[in-house]
Amino acid sequence: xxxVVLRWLRRNLFGNPFDTALSLVVIPVLAWAAYAFAYWILVxxxxxxxxxxxKVLMTGIYPTDQLWRAWFSVATLCAMFGAGLGLAVRPxxxxxxxxxxxxxLMAAIVANVIDVPSGMLxxxxxxxxxxxxxxxxxxxxxxxxxxxxxxxxxxxxxxVLSPPxxxxxxxxxxxxxxxxAVSILTLPFGILLALxxxxxxxxxxxxxxxxxxxxxxxxxxxxxxxIWIIVPLLAPDTSVPGLLRGMAxxxxxxxxxxxxxxxxxxxxxxxxxxxxxxxxxxxSWTVNVDIVLPQALRVVIPSLVGQILDIxxxxxxxxxxxxxxxxxxxxxILADPQNSGRTYEIYVFLFAVxxxxxxxxxxxxxxxxxxxxxxxx
Amino acid sequence: MTTQITEYHHMPLARxxxxxxxxxxxxxxxxxxAAGLVMWLxxxxxxxxxxxxxxxxxxxxxxxxxxxxxxxxxxxLDDIQSILEPFSPSHSxxxxxxxxxxxxxxxxxxxxxxxxxxxTMVGIGRLSTNxxxxxxxxxxxxGVRNTPLLIQIVFWYFxxxxxxPPANAASNWFGxxxxxxxxxxxxGLAISESSGLASWGLLAAAFASAATAIVLQALRLRLIxxxxxxxxxxxxxxxxxxxxxxLPSATRFGARGGIALSPEMTALLLAIVVNSSAYVAEIxxxxxxxxPKGQxxxxxxxxxxxxxxLRDIILPQxxxxxxxxxxxxxxxxxxxxxxxxxxxxxxxxxxxxTVSNQTGRNxxxxxxxxxxxxxxxxxxxxxxxxxxxxxxxxxxxx
Numbered sequence: 001x002x003x004v005v006l007r008w009l010r011r012n013l014f015g016n017p018f019d020t021a022l023s024l025v026v027i028p029v030l031a032w033a034a035y036a037f038a039y040w041i042l043v044x045x046x047x048x049x050x051x052x053x054x055k056v057l058m059t060g061i062y063p064t065d066q067l068w069r070a071w072f073s074v075a076t077l078c079a080m081f082g083a084g085l086g087l088a089v090r091p092x093x094x095x096x097x098x099x100x101x102x103x104x105l106m107a108a109i110v111a112n113v114i115d116v117p118s119g120m121l122x123x124x125x126x127x128x129x130x131x132x133x134x135x136x137x138x139x140x141x142x143x144x145x146x147x148x149x150x151x152x153x154x155x156x157x158x159x160v161l162s163p164p165x166x167x168x169x170x171x172x173x174x175x176x177x178x179x180x181a182v183s184i185l186t187l188p189f190g191i192l193l194a195l196x197x198x199x200x201x202x203x204x205x206x207x208x209x210x211x212x213x214x215x216x217x218x219x220x221x222x223x224x225x226x227i228w229i230i231v232p233l234l235a236p237d238t239s240v241p242g243l244l245r246g247m248a249x250x251x252x253x254x255x256x257x258x259x260x261x262x263x264x265x266x267x268x269x270x271x272x273x274x275x276x277x278x279x280x281x282x283x284s285w286t287v288n289v290d291i292v293l294p295q296a297l298r299v300v301i302p303s304l305v306g307q308i309l310d311i312x313x314x315x316x317x318x319x320x321x322x323x324x325x326x327x328x329x330x331x332x333i334l335a336d337p338q339n340s341g342r343t344y345e346i347y348v349f350l351f352a353v354x355x356x357x358x359x360x361x362x363x364x365x366x367x368x369x370x371x372x373x374x375x376x377x
Numbered sequence: 378m379t380t381q382i383t384e385y386h387h388m389p390l391a392r393x394x395x396x397x398x399x400x401x402x403x404x405x406x407x408x409x410x411a412a413g414l415v416m417w418l419x420x421x422x423x424x425x426x427x428x429x430x431x432x433x434x435x436x437x438x439x440x441x442x443x444x445x446x447x448x449x450x451x452x453x454l455d456d457i458q459s460i461l462e463p464f465s466p467s468h469s470x471x472x473x474x475x476x477x478x479x480x481x482x483x484x485x486x487x488x489x490x491x492x493x494x495x496x497t498m499v500g501i502g503r504l505s506t507n508x509x510x511x512x513x514x515x516x517x518x519x520g521v522r523n524t525p526l527l528i529q530i531v532f533w534y535f536x537x538x539x540x541x542p543p544a545n546a547a548s549n550w551f552g553x554x555x556x557x558x559x560x561x562x563x564x565g566l567a568i569s570e571s572s573g574l575a576s577w578g579l580l581a582a583a584f585a586s587a588a589t590a591i592v593l594q595a596l597r598l599r600l601i602x603x604x605x606x607x608x609x610x611x612x613x614x615x616x617x618x619x620x621x622x623x624l625p626s627a628t629r630f631g632a633r634g635g636i637a638l639s640p641e642m643t644a645l646l647l648a649i650v651v652n653s654s655a656y657v658a659e660i661x662x663x664x665x666x667x668x669p670k671g672q673x674x675x676x677x678x679x680x681x682x683x684x685x686x687l688r689d690i691i692l693p694q695x696x697x698x699x700x701x702x703x704x705x706x707x708x709x710x711x712x713x714x715x716x717x718x719x720x721x722x723x724x725x726x727x728x729x730x731t732v733s734n735q736t737g738r739n740x741x742x743x744x745x746x747x748x749x750x751x752x753x754x755x756x757x758x759x760x761x762x763x764x765x766x767x768x769x770x771x772x773x774x775x
């Protein structure tokens with residue numbers, strides 16, 4: 001056993017003089033940093049601030065007596081996530097065990113930090129997600145209704161959450177709902193732009209290219225801010241909620257990026273396919289919708305999933321139009337004088353949550369890439 | 378459609394003309410709709426602004442700004458002696474925007490240089506034979522890429538820079554670098570007392586010949602020019618060097634001398650450099666991975682060490698491949714400077730916001746800012762394309 005360890009150490013850390021020198025510098029620094037960080041987390045940090053502000057972090061200023069709406073969204077999101085998972089990943093026994101353990105742990109933490117009913121609701125949501133995963137994976141019907149089901153889920157979340165007013169949406173819930181809605185909205189617009197850029201009609205090509213290139217060379221924050229400003233000028237009689245204006249800005253911006261991904265997919269479809277379809281006298285519409293797009297979209301699914309991460313990360317910019325997303329909620333808590341010394345606790349928590357979600361999206365994107373690559377070979 | 382094309386040459390002339398005409402009509406219709414949409418948007422906004430009593434014009438750019446910025450230099454019009462001067466409220470709105478542009482460029486250019494260096498190092502670290510270095514680099518890249526840039530910026534500002542020691546207890550690194558809550562102060566260059574026409578001329582000559590030596594290809598000419606550079610430098614030193622190191626010295630509220638970086642700029646620069654380095658690292662690693670394995674094996678069989686192989690065989694080829702990807706990264710990085718508004722850094726977007734809040738002129742402002750960012754993107758890709766063309770030309774610089 002020691003022999004194996006020593007051999008591993010020798011090969012991986014002390015293989016040559018340069019590596020040895022590097023290791024001798026890095027190991028002590030790393031050990032010290034790890035010790036200091038662990039000590040801070042376990043001993044010095046005051047985690048009560050998270051417990052006290054969890055409601056604000058998760059839902060912002062959403063009315064406390066309406067929180068069942070937020071719980072409904074959490075359950076729906078879990079079911080949607082499970083259904084999406086069911087389309088791509090098999091629920092193997094190992095995977096289910098891991099999810100069950102993670103769910104139980106999560107529920108235990110929630111029950112401990114907030115209260116027991118919340119813990120039970122977490123368990124219920126997680127179970128719903130697992131049920132959707134297994135259901136979609138096992139039945140042909142589930143497979144067929146999964147994608148429309150996602151749309152229905154988003155609409156349901158909007159309908160249930162909206163009665164107290166869009167202004168009170170906030171926290172992590174806002175970030176996630178915004179991300180999902182924008183990801184779905186960008187798809188049709190991005191596909192149209194990509195087709196426009198490839199069109200045989202020169203003027204469509206010019207317009208699509210100009211739009212895509214302009215959007216890609218200006219900052220996201222400028223687009224969001226400007227759309228937010230411009231909508232009330234265009235429709236002076238109706239008051240469009242800030243959240244919807246923000247979503248429009250996000251969708252207009254990210255559609256240009258979706259268009260570029262889709263275009264790369266369109267280019268990956270062999271020319272012969274289009275020629276063959278045309279020689280069968282199919283119309284341009286049929287060729288695009290039935291032959292080209294299904295193949296093109298399949299290629300770009302990993303990039304589009306990766307793009308969800310960009311949207312989620314970009315969702316922090318809603319502070320510019322006065323919305324309280326997850327990051328902003330954290331900053332609001334720090335603005336309270338009694339929490340002024342808790343900067344690191346809040347930021348470490350925010351980083352951890354962002355990293356967990358971001359890492360999961362990245363992992364999903366990579367898994368899909370290998371999954372789809374397997375099918376095409 | 379294909380049937381139309383194959384039949385095209387057998388068509389009667391009249392039908393062919395009709396087909397061409399109908400295609401033109403489609404084009405014209407699409408262009409009209411698009412132009413109409415843009416015009417409708419423009420007119421509707423103009424109308425709405427007119428109802429608020431604001432006319433579309435760029436005249437407001439000449440008016441006094443009446444607000445102050447925490448930093449930023451503007452080209453001065455009245456004073457010939459100093460070409461750049463700090464922004465003050467009496468300057469015009471246009472000068473305010475220029476000060477914002479200056480601040481954006483200051484961060485963007487420094488970040489481009491630093492993230493290329495640091496990112497290449499991390500990218501090589503990702504492929505190190507040392508397990509620890511490899512995984513540390515991987516962790517850094519993943520951690521940075523999976524969290525929003527904005528939280529990184531506010532973290533660097535509120536949690537790192539603002540917890541530096543206060544100005545009167547600034548920590549002094551290596552005698553020349555002052556780090557404090559009031560900002561970071563780097564040693565700079567200042568004009569020394571011994572500057573004269575002769576010393577400046579000699580220094581300029583040294584620079585010119587060094588620059589020519591870099592551009593020229595012929596080895597002998599290069600050597601001669603380098604010798605000229607050395608001679609000119611020695612002569613400058615004898616006459617009296619016109620520039621001297623300017624070390625910052627701490628005062629109660631900050632420091633005097635040297636190059637001062639405000640706390641906001643320090644945080645923004647740190648955040649953007651670390652963030653972009655992760656992306657540059659992935660670009661570099663991808664390029665190294667994409668090179669044929671045979672390159673490593675061939676140079677190993679010639680007895681070259683790993684570091685030698687990397688420096689002389691791999692990296693020169695890598696930099697030929699990565700330039701287009703780097704250009705995209707540089708453009709995103711320049712756009713990312715607009716997030717400085719979250720920590721109160723007066724970049725172009727921030728100043729635009731202030732100006733349009735004060736004057737109500739959003740439409741004009743957005744046109745200016747959009748065109749500026751478009752131009753910046755074009756300049757960056759043009760520069761990188763020029764370098765790319767030169768590096769990839771047969772017999773180009775390696």
